Every structure is written in structure tokens, then in C-alpha cells.
Amino acid sequence: MKKILLSLLIAIGLGVSNNNKVEIPACSIVETKEEKQDKVTENIQTQRDDKLENYVIGVVAGEMSVSFPYEALKAQAVASRTYAVRGANGNKNFDYTKLKQNYISVDKMKKMWGKSFDENYKKISQCVNATQGEILEYNNEPILAVFCSTSNGETENCKDVWGQDLQYLTSVESTGDKYSPYYNGTVTVSAKTVKSIFGSENIAIKERTSAGYVATVSIGGKEFSGEKIRTTFHLKSCDFTITRNGSDIVFKTKGYGHGVGMSQYGAVYMANNGTKYIDILSHYYKNTNIKKI
Structure with missing residues (x-):
């Protein structure tokens, strides 16, 4: 990240997103020791969240074209965040970049997008911020939120590919995939x-x-x-x-990929036809619910 750190933090919504706002007091109030400690804890948590959210920005940029519709990008953000949270398994020092998702750094984004970097980064970060902290759960656990580029028109059962009988990764129709270039x-x-x-x-x-x-x-x-x-x-x-x-x-x-979970081009088709990201996710990941962490 070669820009001023403050600019980047503002771009990704540190402490100023709708769901994680740091309230500015209307007047000066003398804080107690306990209140100061609460704010320290809140700041630490915010930093932990930012590590994950920054990673999700890099994954969405790497996994989807920035030209894709907002709702498809939002769906990808939730799926990728869920995959990361499951992979970390509660480890606060976990290196998300070691996961098998196509993460790209800000420097690589700049090389890839050139003069369009600011505009493209803003779009990706807006989609990530709009879903900040949201993950998919099944039975109160983060799901294995795998995804593929393009199915054959139906997504595959997880059991038929990896032998795991996961009820939220069963075959569903994905009609828009036939329009995928792949x-x-x-x-x-x-x-x-x-x-x-x-x-x-x-x-x-x-x-x-x-x-x-x-x-x-x-x-x-x-x-x-x-x-x-x-x-x-x-x-x-x-x-x-x-x-x-x-x-x-x-x-x-x-098709293109293992065929399990959300089809990215299927998500694009649904988004282009007015489907919101929550409904895209519920279509591909059956009987799951969204939880904010």
C-alpha cells in the first residue's frame, strides 16, 4: 500500500462503516477508567476486523471481475469471509493469505488496474463494507463456503466430489451459467x-x-x-x-471448476436479473443463515 495509510483506512471503512461506527461525542465528557478500557478493547477488536476485511477486499478483487454487478460482488465477499473465518478456526493471529482463495495485494491491484485503480478499489471496498462482518452459518457454525467459476447448469453435490455429506452444499439449478465465457x-x-x-x-x-x-x-x-x-x-x-x-x-x-457451492457466473446472472446478494447466497448454500461477527 503506497498511499497514505489514512486514505486507505478511510477507503475500507475503518470505524466509519454503517455497522461499525465510532461515535463522536457531542460534548466533552470525563471518562472513567472502565470506560477508557472499554474503548481500548473496542479499538483492538476493530483492528482485528480490519485484518479480515482487508483480506476479503483482496480476495473479491482476485476472484471476480470488478465489472461484475454489485450484488454478485457482495455475495462473493460473504462467501470469501465465511471461508476465511472457518479456516482461521478462532486463531486471532491466523494468516488468511495462506488459504486457498485467490487473494491479491493492493500493489498487484494497482498493476492490474493501472489508472482505474481508485475507481475499482472503491467499488470492491464498497461491496465488502456493505457486508462487513457477515458470514454464512449452518447449525451455528461457519460453513465451508466453496465456490466455482461456472457450473454445467447445476452445481455439484459436495458428497460426490469430496465425500463430505454437507446438507448446505447440495446440487441446485444454475441456469445463468450457460452465458459464462467458460x-x-x-x-x-x-x-x-x-x-x-x-x-x-x-x-x-x-x-x-x-x-x-x-x-x-x-x-x-x-x-x-x-x-x-x-x-x-x-x-x-x-x-x-x-x-x-x-x-x-x-x-x-x-463448466469451469469443481462445480460445488456458489457459481460465480450464476451469481452474476442472478444479480443482473435483480436478485439481492442474500438471496443469491441462500440459493447456492441451502438452509444457511447470515450472522454478523
Whole structure:
């Protein structure tokens, strides 16, 4: 952060957001020792909140395009904050940047946005400030608020991808994903490469999940998960088809990412059609509620 620290603090809303306002007294009052201690505690808490909120700004900037509508950016802010709070697990000194979210620093934002930095940073920080301290909970615990770029039109069940039966991460319709620039993809791999990795070039889809993603693939009589194939050949999605083209094997995909949780382009579609961020979140994360921490 190369600007004056005070400017940055004002930009992110330190102590002056609607939900965390530091009240300025109308007249001078002599404070007791206890009142002074309360203010010290409040200031410490504010600093802790700012560490998290600054991180969320960096994640929203890294995970979504600044051109996305406000409500989609707000939904991303809540999801990313929830993921961070769950990851910290109560550790006040936790380094949020170690989490698997695409966090970018202010310096990187400046390089990425150039002359548009001030305008873009203001938009992102406004969306984060509008949701300050909000996280998603299920059974009074922060949820695993995973998200993906684009689904195949339906998000995936967490159980089918990672084996965890989380009731708030079940398959839901996400019709707007077909408008995502990442909805369709193609990867071509030589049959020789497939054989060198798996011992055979005879590959076929064996089973799909209820949401249409590939669950298992058979290669030379051995079974592998669709996720294994996705990561091995850098496919955009686990919803893929397999065709042979001479000495090559062609994978055609629908969607981008693991498909679990909120679809970012689905959120954009919903926001563009007037859906508020709270309703976007409740659509993708079933039976959750928002809590302010």
C-alpha cells in the first residue's frame, strides 16, 4: 500500500462503516477508567476486523471481475469471509493469505488496474463494507463456503466430489451459467500420453453423478474418479465427454471448476436479473443463515 495509510483506512471503512461506527461525542465528557478500557478493547477488536476485511477486499478483487454487478460482488465477499473465518478456526493471529482463495495485494491491484485503480478499489471496498462482518452459518457454525467459476447448469453435490455429506452444499439449478465465457471447453490429449500415465489408452466414462458430472472413468479396466481425470489433464470441469480423433483423445467440457457451492457466473446472472446478494447466497448454500461477527 503506497498511499497514505489514512486514505486507505478511510477507503475500507475503518470505524466509519454503517455497522461499525465510532461515535463522536457531542460534548466533552470525563471518562472513567472502565470506560477508557472499554474503548481500548473496542479499538483492538476493530483492528482485528480490519485484518479480515482487508483480506476479503483482496480476495473479491482476485476472484471476480470488478465489472461484475454489485450484488454478485457482495455475495462473493460473504462467501470469501465465511471461508476465511472457518479456516482461521478462532486463531486471532491466523494468516488468511495462506488459504486457498485467490487473494491479491493492493500493489498487484494497482498493476492490474493501472489508472482505474481508485475507481475499482472503491467499488470492491464498497461491496465488502456493505457486508462487513457477515458470514454464512449452518447449525451455528461457519460453513465451508466453496465456490466455482461456472457450473454445467447445476452445481455439484459436495458428497460426490469430496465425500463430505454437507446438507448446505447440495446440487441446485444454475441456469445463468450457460452465458459464462467458460461454459464450453475443449482439451486434446494424445492417446500416447494417456497410456503413459494410466497404462492404457482405452478410456471411457462409466458413471455420472445426478448433476451430470463424471463420477468414474474406466481406463484399461481400472476405475478412476472424474475429478482425477479433470486435474490430470487440466480439464475445466468434471462434466466432460470423451471422443477419439485419430491418435488423439478429445475432452469436451461444460463448466469451469469443481462445480460445488456458489457459481460465480450464476451469481452474476442472478444479480443482473435483480436478485439481492442474500438471496443469491441462500440459493447456492441451502438452509444457511447470515450472522454478523
